[in-house]
Amino acid sequence: MSSPRRPTITDALRARRLLADHLPPTPMWSYPALDATAGATVLVKHENAQPTGAFKVRGGLTLLAGMDGAERARGVVGYSTGNHAQSLAYAAARFGAPCAIVMPERPNPAKAHAVRAMGAELIEAGADLGEAAERAAALAAERGMRLVSAADEPDLIAGVATAYLEVFDREPGLDALVVPVGGGSGAAAACLVAAALAPRCEVIAVQAAASPAAHDTWHAGGAPLTRPNRTRVEGLATGRGFALTQELMRGGLADFVLVGDDDIAAAQWALMRDAHTLAEGAGAAALAAVLTRPARFAGRRVAVMCSGGNASEHEILACGRGPRIARRTAG
Numbered sequence: 423m424s425s426p427r428r429p430t431i432t433d434a435l436r437a438r439r440l441l442a443d444h445l446p447p448t449p450m451w452s453y454p455a456l457d458a459t460a461g462a463t464v465l466v467k468h469e470n471a472q473p474t475g476a477f478k479v480r481g482g483l484t485l486l487a488g489m490d491g492a493e494r495a496r497g498v499v500g501y502s503t504g505n506h507a508q509s510l511a512y513a514a515a516r517f518g519a520p521c522a523i524v525m526p527e528r529p530n531p532a533k534a535h536a537v538r539a540m541g542a543e544l545i546e547a548g549a550d551l552g553e554a555a556e557r558a559a560a561l562a563a564e565r566g567m568r569l570v571s572a573a574d575e576p577d578l579i580a581g582v583a584t585a586y587l588e589v590f591d592r593e594p595g596l597d598a599l600v601v602p603v604g605g606g607s608g609a610a611a612a613c614l615v616a617a618a619l620a621p622r623c624e625v626i627a628v629q630a631a632a633s634p635a636a637h638d639t640w641h642a643g644g645a646p647l648t649r650p651n652r653t654r655v656e657g658l659a660t661g662r663g664f665a666l667t668q669e670l671m672r673g674g675l676a677d678f679v680l681v682g683d684d685d686i687a688a689a690q691w692a693l694m695r696d697a698h699t700l701a702e703g704a705g706a707a708a709l710a711a712v713l714t715r716p717a718r719f720a721g722r723r724v725a726v727m728c729s730g731g732n733a734s735e736h737e738i739l740a741c742g743r744g745p746r747i748a749r750r751t752a753g
């Protein structure tokens with residue numbers, strides 16, 4: 423299968439215009455206590471402050487805004503462990519389009535509840551995301567709805583790219599930008615925008631070591647690989663690489679690194695303690711990459727993508743009982 427059309431910076435600028443009526447820019451700033459802990463200037467891009475609690479809503483709204491009336495009336499189908507689902511459900515409600523979401527059985531209750539609250543039809547089917555995807559494809563065919571993948575979808579990447587337009591508008595002199603990866607739409611978008619606006623900024627992707635498909639695919643040169651998918655961090659839990667996002671990441675990333683699930687939990691705690699920010703695991707993975715590589719980031723100006731804040735209550739409690747990163751003071 424050939425990969426879909428490659429989005430450009432022009433698509434990102436167009437998406438910014440489409441989104442202007444729907445979403446204000448999210449904040450990005452640093453916290454002295456977090457800078458001290460990290461030994462670097464850490465700018466936290468707060469996508470946890472989106473109305474759906476994650477950056478993906480930028481993509482969902484861009485996709486729905488770009489559909490014609492007839493296609494919109496038929497509706498959209500997505501499959502997701504949570505945040506892509508909330509993004510589609512939110513955007514569909516906003517544009518009055520029908521929306522069906524397939525989630526693997528026993529989903530994160532907070533995310534399932536949010537999808538239902540937005541008025542989407544929620545179907546729990548399949549042991550994992552692969553099986554949910556098959557069910558979603560069958561449903562889309564049966565009802566004539568548009569099936570929306572969370573990764574290989576140019577409109578979603580263009581929409582997500584607006585987050586990085588905001589990052590570089592605010593901080594054109596960044597040394598590095600660290601982005602968490604599942605399917606790779608976020609990191610692909612970051613590469614696209616950095617290449618146009620901040621070519622000297624290193625874009626570094628991070629994935630969970632227990633689900634390294636995108637990481638291994640990138641290091642192997644880009645032909646999509648499948649890998650075990652055992653991370654407990656939703657949002658980073660993907661078992662394969664995707665052609666389109668890999669194509670954009672190929673020339674755009676300075677590096678692609680891995681972090682452990684416990685490092686992610688420790689970074690989640692550091693965000694709560696030092697930046698009074700509730701991140702879900704995926705939203706703390708970029709900070710985990712910085713905290714586990716102090717020599718690499720020492721004294722630099724680094725933006726970390728806090729991609730989402732939809733932690734379940736179970737996850738928040740587990741994080742409080744987990745390993746901690748020592749508090750440090752500056753100087």
Ligand SMILES: *Cc1c(COP(=O)(O)O)cnc(C)c1O
Pocket residue numbers: 476477478505506572573602603604605606607608609656657658702704705729730731
């Ligand atoms: C989806 C998601 C990611 C991973 O994004 P991709 O675009 O799939 O790589 C990271 N963090 C959160 C909170 C997410 O929902």
